[in-house]
Amino acid sequence: MAEESRLTRKDYEEIQTDLESKTKYRPKIGIICGSGLGGLADRLTDAETFPYEKIPKFPVSTVPGHAGQLVFGLLGGKEVVCMKGRFHFYEGYPAWKLTIPIRVMHLMGVKTVIVTSAAGGVNQQYNVGDFMVIKDHINMVGLGGNHPLVGPNDDSFGERFVPMSKVYDKGLRELVKGTAKELKLDELIREGVYCMVSGPTYETPAEVRYLEKIGVDAVGMSTCPEVTVARHCGMRVFGMSLITNKCVSVYDTDEGPSHQEVLRIGAEAATKMEKLIETCVGKMDEPST
Numbered sequence: 001m002a003e004e005s006r007l008t009r010k011d012y013e014e015i016q017t018d019l020e021s022k023t024k025y026r027p028k029i030g031i032i033c034g035s036g037l038g039g040l041a042d043r044l045t046d047a048e049t050f051p052y053e054k055i056p057k058f059p060v061s062t063v064p065g066h067a068g069q070l071v072f073g074l075l076g077g078k079e080v081v082c083m084k085g086r087f088h089f090y091e092g093y094p095a096w097k098l099t100i101p102i103r104v105m106h107l108m109g110v111k112t113v114i115v116t117s118a119a120g121g122v123n124q125q126y127n128v129g130d131f132m133v134i135k136d137h138i139n140m141v142g143l144g145g146n147h148p149l150v151g152p153n154d155d156s157f158g159e160r161f162v163p164m165s166k167v168y169d170k171g172l173r174e175l176v177k178g179t180a181k182e183l184k185l186d187e188l189i190r191e192g193v194y195c196m197v198s199g200p201t202y203e204t205p206a207e208v209r210y211l212e213k214i215g216v217d218a219v220g221m222s223t224c225p226e227v228t229v230a231r232h233c234g235m236r237v238f239g240m241s242l243i244t245n246k247c248v249s250v251y252d253t254d255e256g257p258s259h260q261e262v263l264r265i266g267a268e269a270a271t272k273m274e275k276l277i278e279t280c281v282g283k284m285d286e287p288s289t
Contacts, residue, residue: 029075030102067085075278086222099228117194117220121217129243131272134240149229167237193216242273
């Protein structure tokens with residue numbers, strides 16, 4: 001079966017035009033909600049909501065915990081657009097298609113992207129319920145060839161070869177860590193390396209030990225494609241993972257993660273993470289470029 005044709009610049013502009021004709025907002029900040037973290041979108045005031053299936057050429061979310069809505073509104077006094085639910089490689093979408101909303105956000109004027117996710121703790125010092133500020137990532141899926149920028153490059157979005165040495169903005173990382181301290185959440189804050197695997201299975205003990213050895217602190221099934229395309233478009237990026245389970249690196253144990261557990265931990269920790277992100281959004285400056 002031939003791969004579905006990629007969207008052109010004109011296709012993205014049609015989505016942009018459709019959304020701009022229906023919303024009064026012109027946000028500079030875009031937020032992606034991970035598994036169990038869709039409640040952040042519910043904090044938006046004066047919100048305007050658009051189901052993915054009603055947005056032209058948009059993919060749809062098929063996973064529990066991902067509502068599948070694009071929500072515009074105010075958060076921390078700033079205009080934002082929030083993805084209440086994302087798309088995943090394991091749902092059968094090609095890597096480029098996972099990032100359609102990022103290019104649409106870019107065309108709508110978004111300059112800063114905040115990416116949240118649920119992740120398993122590979123670092124044995126991490127506890128369930130911790131918030132990991134992402135300082136770097138390993139795109140295991142992308143390294144294997146399923147990369148969102150493989151194929152013809154559209155120079156109108158960004159250059160062919162994208163530097164990835166400073167993906168996660170240092171200023172935003174410092175802002176979030178400082179704000180967490182003000183909110184007395186600093187005991188939950190970690191900073192580390194995220195690794196994307198394809199899923200949908202959770203990792204074997206051997207895979208967890210391998211990830212440990214290559215410097216991974218948390219592992220999940222998302223984030224890297226969106227972040228990569230955001231950087232391709234010149235957008236500023238901040239990423240945070242909620243540690244919803246400890247990865248199992250030993251044999252013959254009854255312990256193990258489940259999607260239900262991920263959603264439950266997400267629900268329990270959501271209020272704290274939502275408050276942290278909302279407060280940080282209120283403090284964010286607008287980049288000049």
